[in-house]
Amino acid sequence: MPTRRAVLGGLGAVGTSVLAGSLSVPRAAPILPQAPQASGGTLHELELVADEHSGTRVPRAAEDAKLWLYNGELFHTLRIKRGDTIRAHLRNRLPEHTAIHWHGIRVPVEMDGVQYVTQPPVEPGEDFTYEFTPPDTGTFFFHSHCNSAEQIGRGLAGVLIVEGDEPEPFHAEHVLALKDWRLDEAGHWLPFSTNEGAGRAGTFGTVRTVNGVEAYAATTPASADIRVRVLNLDPTRMIDLGVEGAEAFVIATDGNAVEPFPLHTWRMGTAMRVDLHVRTPKAGQDFRLYNYFSPEPFLLARLTAEGPEQTQTRVVPRPLYASHAPKADISSAERKTFRFSAAAGAAASIAAEFPPDDPLARQLLDSLCAGNTGLWAINKAQWPTNGHRELPPPLALLEDGRSYVFELVNGTPHPHPIHLHGQTFEVLSASRQDLPRFQADTILVQPRERVEIAFVAARGSWMFHCHILEHQENGMMGWLRVS
Ligand code: C2O
Numbered sequence: 001m002p003t004r005r006a007v008l009g010g011l012g013a014v015g016t017s018v019l020a021g022s023l024s025v026p027r028a029a030p031i032l033p034q035a036p037q038a039s040g041g042t043l044h045e046l047e048l049v050a051d052e053h054s055g056t057r058v059p060r061a062a063e064d065a066k067l068w069l070y071n072g073e074l075f076h077t078l079r080i081k082r083g084d085t086i087r088a089h090l091r092n093r094l095p096e097h098t099a100i101h102w103h104g105i106r107v108p109v110e111m112d113g114v115q116y117v118t119q120p121p122v123e124p125g126e127d128f129t130y131e132f133t134p135p136d137t138g139t140f141f142f143h144s145h146c147n148s149a150e151q152i153g154r155g156l157a158g159v160l161i162v163e164g165d166e167p168e169p170f171h172a173e174h175v176l177a178l179k180d181w182r183l184d185e186a187g188h189w190l191p192f193s194t195n196e197g198a199g200r201a202g203t204f205g206t207v208r209t210v211n212g213v214e215a216y217a218a219t220t221p222a223s224a225d226i227r228v229r230v231l232n233l234d235p236t237r238m239i240d241l242g243v244e245g246a247e248a249f250v251i252a253t254d255g256n257a258v259e260p261f262p263l264h265t266w267r268m269g270t271a272m273r274v275d276l277h278v279r280t281p282k283a284g285q286d287f288r289l290y291n292y293f294s295p296e297p298f299l300l301a302r303l304t305a306e307g308p309e310q311t312q313t314r315v316v317p318r319p320l321y322a323s324h325a326p327k328a329d330i331s332s333a334e335r336k337t338f339r340f341s342a343a344a345g346a347a348a349s350i351a352a353e354f355p356p357d358d359p360l361a362r363q364l365l366d367s368l369c370a371g372n373t374g375l376w377a378i379n380k381a382q383w384p385t386n387g388h389r390e391l392p393p394p395l396a397l398l399e400d401g402r403s404y405v406f407e408l409v410n411g412t413p414h415p416h417p418i419h420l421h422g423q424t425f426e427v428l429s430a431s432r433q434d435l436p437r438f439q440a441d442t443i444l445v446q447p448r449e450r451v452e453i454a455f456v457a458a459r460g461s462w463m464f465h466c467h468i469l470e471h472q473e474n475g476m477m478g479w480l481r482v483s
């Protein structure tokens with residue numbers, strides 16, 4: 001099978017054409033239906049017990065490769081309707097402190113789950129209650145923000161789906177959570193972080209799963225319009241998502257509706273989500289989801305159609321209701337630039353100067369002591385390597401309710417999926433990707449690329465970081481103060 005990457009040059013290509021390098025050219029705003037008033041209002045009071053479990057739930061893991069999970073499940077899933085309230089009691093039964101960050105949800109800042117910044121860390125044996133009403137529909141997730149490479153590496157992440165964005169219900173829905181696991185041949189944990197990985201594109205998992213299964217397979221209604229929610233919950237892995245054997249459209253990015261466009265491949269860094277509308281094939285046939293990022297396409301999931309035909313009409317892509325996130329006023333927006341680079345120092349210069357696959361870089365990085373220097377920086381500032389206990393000064397001071405355009409400049413040879421807490425932004429332009437206009441909470445900035453995002457700032461202290469967890473933990477993190 002030819003790799004689509006070769007055909008498309010590795011870009012998330014879409015119909016809208018934007019000249020590479022052209023910044024500040026806002027394209028037409030999408031035309032999406034508006035949602036009716038939220039009708040929810042149900043209170044979901046629940047417990048999330050973070051605890052240690054045997055490795056048996058993950059393929060090839062030995063029993064003593066301990067998993068850290070919420071409620072004993074891989075990717076414990078919460079499903080609510082827009083307008084509903086979540087009251088979640090986190091019970092920390094882990095041997096170290098933790099907290100829950102609700103990724104992509106525009107929560108009040110006290111509920112954002114960042115230890116030392118928005119709340120005290122939840123120590124072993126302690127509890128903490130999160131309560132909020134998600135203002136937006138979509139596909140979200142939640143995860144620990146403490147010792148992230150290890151806690152998420154051991155499985156501490158869940159899925160949060162906020163319903164209410166479908167003008168017409170789909171015939172079926174699938175949720176595909178992608179995450180790899182760092183296991184050795186005997187099924188024991190490999191180190192969750194390595195100098196070699198942290199200084200470059202990250203340390204990759206060895207066992208690749210979807211919903212905790214290798215070669216995930218499921219059945220789905222035949223000749224149907226279905227929704228597939230894909231979440232990249234891996235700490236490191238890049239995904240060029242594509243579908244074979246069915247017509248597929250992108251209908252949402254990070255939970256926000258986009259004007260549907262045909263899926264060729266869509267590039268997802270860690271923490272990014274995409275929702276697809278797929279017209280399934282006839283009964284007995286299947287369609288497959290692949291990751292085309294690697295040299296050989298990697299089969300993620302196979303869905304086999306069965307049962308009676310659901311529709312005979314021609315497929316028409318189905319837009320979701322427009323996002324409720326405020327839209328920035330670009331003309332009055334204040335502009336700020338953030339440069340993502342290697343930090344000053346030995347390890348950092350190795351990371352910056354050697355090409356991604358250079359074996360010498362690997363040797364040099366391996367020869368350094370673990371965690372002795374920061375590797376990465378934002379505007380030359382490094383998040384301190386000893387965690388959040390010593391809060392560095394904010395990267396920027398913003399004004400509540402004001403519109404901002406951030407220019408994100410990647411000065412490194414590695415892609416960085418950059419996440420901003422508490423805000424939904426619009427992606428205005430990207431110098432090396434041909435992208436439609438879309439909304440997101442995490443944007444992949446390609447090597448040496450400039451990307452512009454716009455948003456309306458909401459009050460609080462918000463983290464701003466690369467979501468390759470080893471980059472985040474090795475300096476590429478900061479915070480913004482909005483008051
Ligand atoms: Cu998904 Cu700061 O994190």
Ligand code: CU
Pocket residue numbers: 415416417466467468471472476
């Ligand atoms: Cu990064």
